[in-house]
Amino acid sequence: MSDKRTLGEVLTDRGVSRRTFLKYASYTASIMALPPTAATAIAQGLANARRQSVIWLSFQECTGCTESFTRAKAPSIEDLIFDFISLDYHHTLQSASGVAAEEARHAAMQENAGKYIVIVDGSVPLKDDGVYSTIAGISNLQMLEETVKDAFAVIAVGSCAAFGGIPFADPNPTGAVPISEIITDKPLINISGCPPIPEAMTGTISYLLSFGAIPELDHLGRPKAFFGETIHDRCYRRPFYERGMFASNFDDEGARKGWCLFEVGCKGPVTYNACATLKWNGGVSFPIQSGHGCLGCSEPGFWDLGGFYKPLSTAKGDALKYVGSAAVAGAAFGAASAVIARNKRNKILKEG
Amino acid sequence: MERDRSAPCMTGHTTGMAYSILAEIGQLLTALSERGEAGAINLRSLPMTDADRGQLEEILGRGEVRAELDLAGATEVWETSYNGVWWIRHKGAGDKIATEEIAVTSMPEILMTHPVDIAAASRRIRQDLDSAGVQSQEQKHELGQKNEWEARNV
Numbered sequence: 001m002s003d004k005r006t007l008g009e010v011l012t013d014r015g016v017s018r019r020t021f022l023k024y025a026s027y028t029a030s031i032m033a034l035p036p037t038a039a040t041a042i043a044q045g046l047a048n049a050r051r052q053s054v055i056w057l058s059f060q061e062c063t064g065c066t067e068s069f070t071r072a073k074a075p076s077i078e079d080l081i082f083d084f085i086s087l088d089y090h091h092t093l094q095s096a097s098g099v100a101a102e103e104a105r106h107a108a109m110q111e112n113a114g115k116y117i118v119i120v121d122g123s124v125p126l127k128d129d130g131v132y133s134t135i136a137g138i139s140n141l142q143m144l145e146e147t148v149k150d151a152f153a154v155i156a157v158g159s160c161a162a163f164g165g166i167p168f169a170d171p172n173p174t175g176a177v178p179i180s181e182i183i184t185d186k187p188l189i190n191i192s193g194c195p196p197i198p199e200a201m202t203g204t205i206s207y208l209l210s211f212g213a214i215p216e217l218d219h220l221g222r223p224k225a226f227f228g229e230t231i232h233d234r235c236y237r238r239p240f241y242e243r244g245m246f247a248s249n250f251d252d253e254g255a256r257k258g259w260c261l262f263e264v265g266c267k268g269p270v271t272y273n274a275c276a277t278l279k280w281n282g283g284v285s286f287p288i289q290s291g292h293g294c295l296g297c298s299e300p301g302f303w304d305l306g307g308f309y310k311p312l313s314t315a316k317g318d319a320l321k322y323v324g325s326a327a328v329a330g331a332a333f334g335a336a337s338a339v340i341a342r343n344k345r346n347k348i349l350k351e352g
Numbered sequence: 353m354e355r356d357r358s359a360p361c362m363t364g365h366t367t368g369m370a371y372s373i374l375a376e377i378g379q380l381l382t383a384l385s386e387r388g389e390a391g392a393i394n395l396r397s398l399p400m401t402d403a404d405r406g407q408l409e410e411i412l413g414r415g416e417v418r419a420e421l422d423l424a425g426a427t428e429v430w431e432t433s434y435n436g437v438w439w440i441r442h443k444g445a446g447d448k449i450a451t452e453e454i455a456v457t458s459m460p461e462i463l464m465t466h467p468v469d470i471a472a473a474s475r476r477i478r479q480d481l482d483s484a485g486v487q488s489q490e491q492k493h494e495l496g497q498k499n500e501w502e503a504r505n506v
Contacts, residue, residue: 008468017465020423023442029394030451036392040461047468079445080424234399239367262357277397282448 007084008047016083021047023079028206031278032215032225035076045210046084047256052209053108053116055147056090059140060167060176061122065158066092068195068203071281072320081083081202087114091135102136105147113150117208119287120144120179123160123167127175144182153187153214154179157201162190162221163300170304187214190221192273194297197221200226203316218272220300226278231294234276237261255291265309266293273298361370369400370408373454377412377437380456390457396449412437412454419463419466425450429460 008021016343025042029035034042058066058158070093087093088108089101096104108116113290122140125132130139148154156179159165172282180188191200204223207215232238240246240260248252248263255264262269268276277284287294293309296302373393380391397407413433421427426443438460442451481487487495 012468017423017469019421019462019469022462022466023421023423023427026440026442026453027451030396030453033394033397036394036453036455037390045366174493236367236399242373275400282445283450284448 004050006047007049007051010051011083018043018047020080020124024206025210026202028210030031031203031274032207032223033102033228034225042206042210045183046206049084049209049212051083052205053112054085054087054119054205055105055108055116055151056087056093056119056121057140057143057147058091059069059122059124059144061119061160061165063092063121064195065121065161065201066090068198070158071198081205085205107146109150112203115152116150117153117155117205118148118151119155119157120161121156121158123164123176123178124182125167125174125176127173132174141182144179148183148186151186153189153208154183155189155201155204156180156221157191157196159192159194159297159300159302162192165194166303168301183215188221189214189217189223191226191245192220192222192298192300194295194302196281196298197226197274197278200274222272222298226274227272227298229272229274231271231273231276231288232266234274235268235288236276237288238341250291261288261291261293263311264293265307265311267296267299267302267308267312269312271296271299364403365401366403366407367401369398369404370411372396373408374411377434377454377456381434381436384456384458390455392456393453393454395454409439412439421462427462429463 008018011021012018021043022039025039025046026036028042029039056066086108089105091101094101094104122133124130124140124144126141130141133140135143156162160167160180161178164172164176164178167174168178178190180190189204191204193200200223203225205217207225209215209221215225218224218227220227232241235241237260239256239260240258245254245259246263247259247261249255250264255261260266266288268288276288276295279286279289295308296305299305370505373395376393380393383389395408415431415433415435417429417431419429421429423442425445426447428441428443429438431438432488436458437457438455438457439452440460440462441452442450473506
């Protein structure tokens with residue numbers, strides 16, 4: 001629980017040198033696209049910070065976001081984040097259960113009032129008084145409002161928490177809404193993706209710890225460091241797109257030669273995420289490198305916006321007609337999907 | 353007909369990125385040489401293929417200094433054949449590259465010992481000497497002063 005010492009003092013006692021802090025800081029600066037020279041400030045900020053209390057709430061979700069967050073093969077630089085935070089409540093990872101688990105949540109809230117971070121994965125069902133998902137005898141809505149009351153900030157991880165995700169998809173039987181529809185009076189960061197890239201989650205927390213501030217966000221509340229550019233912007237197959245060289249199915253000459261996957265439904269031109277640079281599984285690959293188009297999982301309403309294998313030019317909705325420029329198409333798609341998602345949310349809220 | 357299984361990734365091709373980075377390194381070296389300003393380039397954020405990375409490494413070559421650090425995974429640092437241009441490669445889980453940068457400086461910060469670690473080392477060496485029953489120079493000095501005082505006041 002609460003430790004008054006700084007992270008620098010705690011880890012120095014355990015034989016962790018400032019060089020290790022600096023290495024972690026270099027890693028954080030690189031994944032957040034900060035200048036490498038920012039590493040010194042990050043290392044100093046982390047060394048002076050206290051261990052961060054984190055309360056993790058899981059609502060209508062599949063636990064894929066937790067899987068992503070904890071994924072690591074061996075103790076390494078990527079795991080240091082677990083020394084920097086105190087995960088005081090997490091349904092899947094905590095050993096406590098029942099009354100003891102809820103007591104731990106309340107104790108963390110009391111001891112760290114105004115300072116703790118609430119991470120939420122999953123959407124919140126509002127229909128029929130939220131009866132479709134309850135924990136410890138209370139609805140997800142009640143638990144969220146109660147826990148967030150004294151939080152420093154809220155991080156909605158995964159597309160379900162950020163935009164409603166799969167529970168929010170038609171016909172949305174539970175009246176699911178994203179966290180942004182409920183929490184309006186606290187700093188809220190959306191880290192979308194199904195699941196989000198682990199480094200996007202750990203990097204954001206490290207930034208909060210180092211600078212004590214929210215990183216710069218885009219119009220959908222996502223850190224620009226990870227969501228500032230489209231997959232297409234950073235895709236190594238983009239030269240083929242520019243030359244008009246496309247795979248037209250998954251077993252033709254274009255597919256075998258690694259040409260652009262636009263015609264087989266790649267949503268990279270309209271999807272803002274860092275898969276093409278950070279990649280997955282410790283930087284091994286990402287969907288396009290493995291021969292499959294991007295599904296657009298970090299964008300609002302991705303599940304309802306046309307088939308995964310239909311090219312953007314034929315995707316659902318007039319606003320999504322391909323307009324010739326990937327950047328313009330990206331902006332149009334993002335705006336259109338946000339409007340669709342918002343209209344849908346309003347409809348649900350009206351229907352109660 | 354045998355299927356080409358190596359093609360889909362296309363990461364074995366160079367894109368010209370290595371020479372773009374080399375030009376930027378040139379600018380940073382000028383800044384270091386003329387104004388003493390250090391700089392760095394984050395290689396991870398650039399859309400480089402494996403072949404680009406290999407090409408850049410080959411062009412820069414290896415210089416006089418090479419260091420291996422054991423910091424929550426391995427870290428390799430070497431000065432390239434261009435003095436003042438350092439390649440820093442941090443490895444993470446599974447010995448994979450976690451991040452990589454080119455630092456243009458007289459000495460990368462990661463090689464320098466932080467004052468906090470020096471202070472911790474100083475405390476530790478005193479504890480080790482105490483447990484071994486060996487007096488440090490400071491303790492000997494203190495004891496000498498005490499004996500001198502006692503001798504004068506007998």
